Amino acid sequence: MDRLIFDSEHILFRDTVRHFMLTNVAPHAERWRRDGMVDRAVYRQAGEAGLLCLWAQADVGGAGIADLRFDQIIIEENIRHGETGFYIHLHSNLVAPYIDRLGSPTLRARLMPGIVAGDTILAIAMTEPGGGSDLRAVQTRAIRDGDGWRLSGTKTYISNGILSDAIVVVARCRDLPGEPIGLFLVERDMAGLSRGKPLKKMGLASQDTAEIMLDDVHVPADNLLGDPTAGFGTLMRFLGTERLIAAIASIAAAQVALDLTLDFVRHRRAFGQAIGQFQHNRFRLAALRAQIDAVQAMVDQLVLRANAGSLEGGDAASAKLLASEVESQMVDLGVQLHGGAGYMDEYRISRLYTDARISRIFAGSNEIMLEIIARGMDLDTRS
């Protein structure tokens, strides 16, 4: 289905991004998967190409382009031609806005230029060994220390956990009334910060997911992000965009899986015909074609809503839920129709399959997405 949200400048931009992915990312992807992480250099190259934090203002080196369609194109091209473990969107769209919008003017001026240039790589640490869905139950503690803070606790499953130079940490402010949740920026050279080895995972082999330990880390007052009593509300606001970004990535992966599968079933033969010609397979592919198009239309619509500043959390949750479910169905069918080849690492569909499994769990699990959607349905009102 033709997508109507892109203008000629987006189409030209897509060519530039595709060239970047084919030149700077794809040739290294296999080695990165063996190493369990991408090269730091790729962030710098993306910065030089003007592909990081497009939305950032000129005073910190950005292009000031607050149009999510450009970010959407970067995500789509990275999934189609780059490498899924290169978390360019985590850096640019999920973490950098916390620093740009909530950081003090001095913190912003000190860090944002390096973030836009790709010298400073970012991560966000919410999840703990004790749980990730229930963010109100965070145990990592922040205690006042003069006009700064001391942070202690353990975070797990943190994307960019090894490469990151600056980490937004979610912590409970123990000595403030009600022990509210605050957001703090922990930097690479702070004493007491340590990291585990990259965690071995089912998929996303080139993504350095890791544990992060904070042992009485002194965080200066300037590294507090926003009001320490309002961190939970801030997270809820920012997580809406995170879910739309997750939906963009999931539906892009579904599209790639469909294209790879169509290509395969047109050529692979059994019983004297291409396997795509069996009615059973044609119908299953047709049903997914229809679902992918429908969810893509929804995602594109929400991208325009985000541009207009009217993205609703419940709508973002719906898109994340549907896109990740369709992605799962499509990669499963893709592997099935590839037969034994679909189980081989050499065929990309096998990696799309293992990469996809996390989409229903992270950025808020799909059960939490249902919870968010249900909350907006007025079901708890008693008559």
Ligand SMILES: Cc1cc2nc3c(=O)[nH]c(=O)nc-3n(C[C@H](O)[C@H](O)[C@H](O)COP(=O)(O)OP(=O)(O)OC[C@H]3O[C@@H](n4cnc5c(N)ncnc54)[C@H](O)[C@@H]3O)c2cc1C
């Ligand atoms: C590859 C990868 C990358 C990640 N990157 C990051 C990152 O960069 N930063 C970060 O902070 N975290 C990250 N995470 C963590 C991820 O966000 C969490 O795993 C996720 O939020 C779920 O938390 P949990 O694993 O603690 O599961 P739990 O919260 O223990 O949940 C377990 C199960 O219970 C279900 N459940 C929980 N509550 C309810 C409910 N109310 N109703 C119904 N079912 C419920 C969940 O849906 C899930 O199925 C990453 C995880 C992975 C695997």
